[in-house]
Amino acid sequence: MSSSIRNRLILIAILVLGSIIALIPRNRVERISVNGVLSDVTVRRVPLKLGLDLQGGMHLELGLDESQKVSTDPERDIELALTILRKRMDEFGVTEPLVQLSGSDRIVVELAGITEPGRAKDIVTKNAFLEFRLTDKTNALDAALPAMDRALGQLGVTLGADVAPSGVAAILGGKSNDSAAVDSTGAAVAPVGRLLQDMIQPSAGPGGSTPGEYMVSEAAYLRVDSLINLPAVQRAWPRGYDLRWSRVAEAVGAEQVRYLYVLEEEPMITGQNLTSAAAQIDPLNNQPMVVFELDRAGARRFGTETSRHTGDFMAIVLDGRVQGRPPVINSRIDRRGQITLGNQSIQQAQDLALTLEAGALPVPLKVLKQGTVGPTLGADSIRNGITAGLVGTLLVVLIMIGYYRFAGVLAVIGLGMYLLFTLGVLATLEATLTLPGLAGLVLSIGIAVDANVLIFERIREELALGKTPRLAADEGFHRAMNAIIDSNVSTIITALLLFQFGTGPVRGFAVTLIVGTLASMVSAIFVVRTFFLLWLSRRTTTAELSI
Incomplete structure (x- = not known):
């Protein structure tokens, strides 16, 4: 055996060994959800990843929702949203999430x-804008409600009896509006001058009244919300204050009510000062909570503000909704704090923690397109793809051996x-294998066979010209080289x-096609030729070539 052939065989052995090593399963730490609880676990798996269409999962296309907030710099905001979503998905517990720009x-x-x-989907689209605001202690809404009602009167707005305030009024010990007027259809309507004054009542929730806290019957909540957000009514809001609803309705007696809070317009701090957040169980009441830490600037400001407002009530506002009833500030709060979530689950606490830690979206996002692939469909795709590949490969093997005899065996x-080689390179790159990727893999098998067919036909032509097997093989590989490349x-x-x-998936197809094509060139031009040289070196020069 010549040194040239020996060196070729050593290089082939190195390539084979490297590919096998790349495909050996390895340990990796992944964050997965077990019974709704995220935890880091060590798993052992082949580096090849399965794509959405093979493993099952969800596909979302998102865009800026400027109906809620107008973006002054859409390109910058979409880039910032991309970074934030990547942080969220990295913590969510999905193996190798794909988050990328599509267009601009x-x-x-x-x-x-x-x-x-x-x-x-909730985690992806949640804005996660966190604020800490003081509640109003001056009864500013009481003074503003008559002006808000006058604005409604000028608009000619009335409320039907189906959302009349009698339920809340009864809870508060007030009188129901038995002498309500009727409209042209005979339905009762509230007096024109006291729409919101009758619908929005001072709080009488559990534990007593909280400054700046009001309540509305849950049946009237949506209607009242639409009325107080009319531009003409908003202009009559108390100056320097915002109106914010509670996150969920609560039971007060036999009535479901929604709390409405009057909050100072300027927040004490926002979630931009957050450095970390984690879900925990409160040992005092066994309820989930989110414990957070602030950066140095946020801690300094928060400490100053809470010191100035000891005894006041502070609302925790997330995406415009007050989380739970505002607690009283008993003492200075510096770097660490907590958000109590009441009857929410630990999973919801974890979701809130990861969205807060990743940061708030600069502009709300809306889902433009959504698609899901079930795991059963993904398993069917894998099975069908493997079956197609095996059948195609088997047919190629039979045809090559039957037509080209021993040369076909080498091929x-x-x-x-x-x-x-192809699978080894894909594993090294930690590429994602998709259904189109499987198609690219099968296609590159055909490309690899095509190269061998070109070479073998050229060798046959050279043999037909009367050349020796060794010379015919050399000429065949040499003359087919240009066409193959x-x-x-x-x-x-x-x-x-x-x-x-x-x-x-299109990129997955492209990756496997590129890698497969390069591997086919190495296989046909280098590996098969090495085997030919080894075969010919062990034969007499006059022996016929089995091709």
Whole structure:
């Protein structure tokens, strides 16, 4: 055996060994959800990842929702939102989430293997804008309600009896409006001058009244919310204050009510000062809570503000909703604090913690397109893809051996090397294998066989001219080289364009096609030729070539 052949075999052995090592399962730490609780676990798996269409999961396309807040710099806001979403998804417990830009104004989120799509969607779209605000202690809303009612009167607004305030009034010991007027249809309506004054009542919740806290019957909540947010009514709001609803309704006696809070317009601090947040169980009441820490500037400001307002009530506002009833400030609060979540689950606490820690979205996002793939469909795709690949490979093997005899056997060995090299490179790159990627893999098998066919036909032509087997093999490989390189380079250029301008599955197809094409060139030009040289070196020069 010549040194040239020996060196070739050593290089092939190195490539084979490297590919096998790349495919060996390895330990990795992943954050997964177990019974709704996120935890870090060590799993052992092959580095190859399955894409959304094979593993099942959810696909979202998001855009800026400027109906809620107008963006002054959409390009900057979409980039910032992309960074925040990546932080959220990294903590959510999905293996290798895909979060990327699509064009200049859309974000694509792909979560493979997701089992709770509704929860994931909430985390993706939640703004997570946190504020700490003081409640009003001057009864400013009481003074503003008559002006707000006058604004409604000028608009000609009335409320039907189905949302009359009698339920709340009864709880508070007031009188129901038995002498209400009727409209042209005979339905009772509240007197024009006291719409909101009758609907919005001072609080009488558990534990007594909280300054700046009012309540509205849950049946009237949506209607009242629409009325107080009319531009003409908003202009009559108490100056320097905002009106914010509680997150959920609560029972007061037999009535479900929604709390309305009058809060100072300027927050004490916001979530921008948050450095960390974590979900815990409150040992005092066994309820979930979120414990947070502030940065140095936030801690200094928070400490100053809480010292000045000891004895006042502070509302915790998340995305415009007051979380629970505002607690009283008993003493100075510096760097650490907590948000008590009442009857929410520990999973909801964890979701809130990770969204707060990742940061607030600069502008609300809306879902432009949503799609889900079930795990059963993904398993079917894998099974069908593997079946197609095996059937195609088996047919190729039979045809190559039947038509090219022993040379076909060498080509089949080279084909096995090609598959090993391709999977090894994909594992090294930690590429995501998608259904189109499987198609690219099967297609590149055809490309690998095509190269061998070109070489073998050239060798046959050289043998027909009366050349010796060794010379015919050398000439066959040499003369087929240009055609093989030209066709494969053209394929790679096309695949590169698909990768550059495609998204999701299209890029998966491009990656496997590029890697497979390169591996097929190595297999046909280097591996199969080495086997030919080894075969010919062990034969007499006059022996016929089995091809």
